[in-house]
Amino acid sequence: MALQLLPSTLSVPKKGSSMGAVAVKDTAAFLGVSSKAKKASLAVRTQVATAPSSVTTSPGSAVAKPGGKKTLRQGVVVITGASSGLGLAAAKALAETGKWHVVMACRDFLKASKAAKAAGMADGSYTVMHLDLASLDSVRQFVDAFRRAEMPLDVLVCNAAIYRPTARTPTFTADGHEMSVGVNHLGHFLLARLLMEDLQKSDYPSRRMVIVGSITGNSNTLAGNVPPKASLGDLRGLAGLASVGESA
Numbered sequence: 001m002a003l004q005l006l007p008s009t010l011s012v013p014k015k016g017s018s019m020g021a022v023a024v025k026d027t028a029a030f031l032g033v034s035s036k037a038k039k040a041s042l043a044v045r046t047q048v049a050t051a052p053s054s055v056t057t058s059p060g061s062a063v064a065k066p067g068g069k070k071t072l073r074q075g076v077v078v079i080t081g082a083s084s085g086l087g088l089a090a091a092k093a094l095a096e097t098g099k100w101h102v103v104m105a106c107r108d109f110l111k112a113s114k115a116a117k118a119a120g121m122a123d124g125s126y127t128v129m130h131l132d133l134a135s136l137d138s139v140r141q142f143v144d145a146f147r148r149a150e151m152p153l154d155v156l157v158c159n160a161a162i163y164r165p166t167a168r169t170p171t172f173t174a175d176g177h178e179m180s181v182g183v184n185h186l187g188h189f190l191l192a193r194l195l196m197e198d199l200q201k202s203d204y205p206s207r208r209m210v211i212v213g214s215i216t217g218n219s220n221t222l223a224g225n226v227p228p229k230a231s232l233g234d235l236r237g238l239a240g241l242a243s244v245g246e247s248a
């Protein structure tokens, strides 16, 4: 599922969606998007790797050339979970065009740096920044660090995900949410909500937000009916929330 802000030339394979079912209004309050209190503790765990060498912070998307001809500035794309799989492939492909500076938003900083190097991504074509979607504080810290880096935001790709259909016991995020709901949905929801403001400032012709999903979450598809079916079940996986709440 891709939420397009404007028509674009960038596309990520669309495989249906198991994401985006969160009720926006209620969840915004739930996640405390507008809370300023937590911002004070930002920036502690965030790491930033290479400084982008060729990214302009100019608000205009067109840069004038000496001959008077205008050319498009390099776009900035943030990709979550860019340390492997589809995220890494997209990061590499976009960086190689020379038209995009890629911000690899990853929970394992070293793994992402090594993956970028192993993939042959050129120095200066990407920036690795720490983002752990299993922690809402980390999401806020990422947004703060991204803004401090003074890059425009033209495209956000919400790609990172975990898939543990055979796990026998649930695991929980730092905030006490069941891990796959927390990482795939709530962490990304907060990230998207916070970065929407930055995205709306972009004057890039192909600005957009892309949300990568999976047909495994669609019970009206063949893949969505392969057991074990993706489901929140009877919400027993969320039962740990109560004890987390008590101990907090």
Ligand SMILES: NC(=O)c1ccc[n+]([C@@H]2O[C@H](COP(=O)([O-])OP(=O)(O)OC[C@H]3O[C@@H](n4cnc5c(N)ncnc54)[C@H](OP(=O)(O)O)[C@@H]3O)[C@@H](O)[C@H]2O)c1
Pocket (backbone or CB within 6 Å): 015, 080, 081, 082, 083, 084, 085, 086, 087, 105, 106, 107, 108, 111, 131, 132, 133, 134, 135, 158, 159, 160, 161, 162, 183, 212, 213, 214, 215, 216
């Ligand atoms: N592979 C498929 O067959 C398939 C099919 C349908 C849809 N998709 C969708 O495609 C997207 C990418 O899948 P993929 O197969 O490329 O997966 P993948 O190779 O397992 O990569 C997942 C990425 O998400 C990151 N991640 C996991 N937990 C995170 C967290 N707490 N915070 C930040 N990042 C986290 C991983 O980081 P680490 O490297 O640190 O683990 C990794 O970079 C997902 O949205 C998935 O649902 C995949």
